[in-house]
Each structure stands twice: as C-alpha cells, then as structure tokens.
Amino acid sequence: MKVKISKYPSRLTSNIYTNYMQKKYGFDWPDYNPKGLGPGKVEPFAEVWREKLEDFLQACYTPINYFLDKRTQKIKVRIDRWDTWSMDHTLAPIILPMLIQLKETKHGAPYVENVDVPEELHANVHQKVNYKTNGETDPHWFDRWDWVLDEMIYAFDCKANKDDVYMRFEDNEEMQIEQERISNGFRLFGKYYENLWD
Numbered sequence: 001m002k003v004k005i006s007k008y009p010s011r012l013t014s015n016i017y018t019n020y021m022q023k024k025y026g027f028d029w030p031d032y033n034p035k036g037l038g039p040g041k042v043e044p045f046a047e048v049w050r051e052k053l054e055d056f057l058q059a060c061y062t063p064i065n066y067f068l069d070k071r072t073q074k075i076k077v078r079i080d081r082w083d084t085w086s087m088d089h090t091l092a093p094i095i096l097p098m099l100i101q102l103k104e105t106k107h108g109a110p111y112v113e114n115v116d117v118p119e120e121l122h123a124n125v126h127q128k129v130n131y132k133t134n135g136e137t138d139p140h141w142f143d144r145w146d147w148v149l150d151e152m153i154y155a156f157d158c159k160a161n162k163d164d165v166y167m168r169f170e171d172n173e174e175m176q177i178e179q180e181r182i183s184n185g186f187r188l189f190g191k192y193y194e195n196l197w198d
Contacts (some may be wrong), residue, residue, distance in 0.1 A: 001083045003092065006074040011065045012029050014057035017050040092160035095189075101152045102198060108147035110195035116188060117144045155185025 021029050029089075030043075069177040083090045111131075123131070127138035162168065165182070169175040 001080055002076075002078040003094075004074075004076045007197050008073050009068065009071040011068045012061035014054045014061065016057070020050050021047065031171035034173045039050070056159070088159060090098045092156050096153065096160050098154040099149060099156060099196075102196060103153065105188070106145075109142045110192065112141075112144035112148055112192070116191070117147050121147060148192060151181070151185040152192075153185075155182045158182050 001196060062184045122142050123138045123140065123144075130136045131138070158165075159182070165175050165179045
C-alpha cells in the first residue's frame, strides 16, 4: 500500500485588522457605529487604518483566489493484493496515530450519547434539554468525547501492536472482557466516524 495525500489547498487572506483586534480585545470586540461608542468616542485611528488596509489587500487577493480555489487536494492511493489479506491489521497502524493526534490537537467535541460512556459521565435530563434549547454544554461534555476517543485508541492499539486476544489471555472470562472492550472501540469508531475532524 502506498498513500500520498497533499495538504488542503490554501488561499490568500489578509488578517492585519482581525489579528490586531483579537490581540487587543479577544472575542469581545467593541460594536462601533457611525457615531462612535458615545460622545467623543469614535473608532481609534489604529483600528481604522488596519481595517481599511485589510479590506484593500483582500480585494487585491480576490482575483488570485479565484484561480487558487480551483485547485483540489491531491490524493494518490495504491493498494497491493496483500493489503486486503488482513485489512483490519493493515489499516490499524494508519488509523491509530491519526486518532492519537486528533485527541491531542482537537478544538472541540461532538454530541456523545449517554449509552456510549460510563454512568459517571452521563448528562442528566436537565443538561440535555439545556443543550437542545440553548446550546449550552454540561461539565462532562468534553470528558465524554475524550473517553470515546480513548476507547477507539485502545482498540486500534490492540489491533496494531498486540497479539490477538486468545494469545494474550488464558482465562476465558478475561478474554471475553478484553474482546468486548476492543469490539466496543471499533463500534464507537463506526458510530462517530463523521465526527473525526478537528
């Protein structure tokens, strides 16, 4: 197997004003209007010229971006015959480091159902209603997603780096517990596959 995937195509953007405002105000930017914020309070000159410069540069970039946006991500995949002899083992060492990196660099978390996590991470009825009506997350929102990712990572680590369950355990009960955990990790991978993005 040989896989080559290029970076996503980029485009030209000017963030002179945006970066300045983020550094100065964070996410709480003042809401300027033509008359300013109040008597004698108008938008500071340092912000005005940066905004105009950013708008000018972005207008200059627009025709260039027209052509840049036509590019697509380059993907080349070659599958050899032996790659499908044990495809689960072939894919595991590819998926495992991607899951680990996603967990380390993620910026958010999707909705995770209570049935997929231990009881101590469950959201109560009030918290579920609060999320559906106001979009507010509960204290365990991110913990649930971390737990799901950990279970996926455990399953793929077992597949990629460890012997099969029947070779690692002599006791049938321990073997069954381990196999159920691995199978659950793969089930979660399938269920939350479309949430594996940063």
